[in-house]
Amino acid sequence: MSELETLTKEIAQCTNCHLNKGRTNVVPGEGPENAEIMFIGEAPGFHEDQQGRPFVGAAGRFLDELLESIGLTREQVYITNVIKCRPPGNRDPLPEEIEACRPFLDRQIELIKPKMIVTLGRFSMARAFPNARISHIHGQPRKINGIVYYPMYHPAAALHQPSLRRTVEEDMRRIPELLAQADQMEESAPPAAAEQLSLF
Numbered sequence: 001m002s003e004l005e006t007l008t009k010e011i012a013q014c015t016n017c018h019l020n021k022g023r024t025n026v027v028p029g030e031g032p033e034n035a036e037i038m039f040i041g042e043a044p045g046f047h048e049d050q051q052g053r054p055f056v057g058a059a060g061r062f063l064d065e066l067l068e069s070i071g072l073t074r075e076q077v078y079i080t081n082v083i084k085c086r087p088p089g090n091r092d093p094l095p096e097e098i099e100a101c102r103p104f105l106d107r108q109i110e111l112i113k114p115k116m117i118v119t120l121g122r123f124s125m126a127r128a129f130p131n132a133r134i135s136h137i138h139g140q141p142r143k144i145n146g147i148v149y150y151p152m153y154h155p156a157a158a159l160h161q162p163s164l165r166r167t168v169e170e171d172m173r174r175i176p177e178l179l180a181q182a183d184q185m186e187e188s189a190p191p192a193a194a195e196q197l198s199l200f
């Protein structure tokens with residue numbers, strides 16, 4: 001068993017926070033161990049909890065379409081979330097839930113070593129850029145410790161707010177070019193104090 005498979009099993013048995021009590025399934029994440037791109041969403045919703053797989057509901061269908069628009073399938077990328085269990089009623093993740101799951105996401109990133117991490121929505125963005133506003137920094141890549149971080153709006157935001165759809169589609173369309181340039185991209189200057197980096 002690979003280290004990632006071992007980690008995935010460990011996540012599937014986690015009882016580190018109270019969310020384990022209400023879940024149907026843990027949603028550790030899925031995709032190839034050597035994926036060049038990792039997408040990080042927020043938290044499992046109803047359908048993800050039912051199936052134990054990330055992004056399988058309406059937002060997931062939109063993510064699939066977005067991937068297809070740049071010639072990718074979900075089998076080619078790694079998809080996970082900041083927290084691995086569904087919060088009741090799909091409420092926002094609490095700080096202690098994010099902290100409880102943090103070591104899992106850290107280890108997933110260490111093992112997969114993606115060239116690019118696409119953060120979907122403000123919770124995964126906040127792990128890299130805690131004080132940034134998504135409306136200010138979406139679509140702006142930054143290379144930090146060898147990984148290109150690329151913040152995007154959450155696909156569900158575009159479903160609820162149709163005016164964002166075009167923005168999400170345009171941000172997505174830049175991914176192939178950014179990935180091709182990832183090795184040559186310069187490391188970013190340290191983020192401004194207002195956008196302090198908390199290491200992924």
Ligand code: URA
Binds near residue numbers: 057
């Ligand atoms: N929204 C997320 O952030 N993650 C999922 O897995 C599904 C919907």
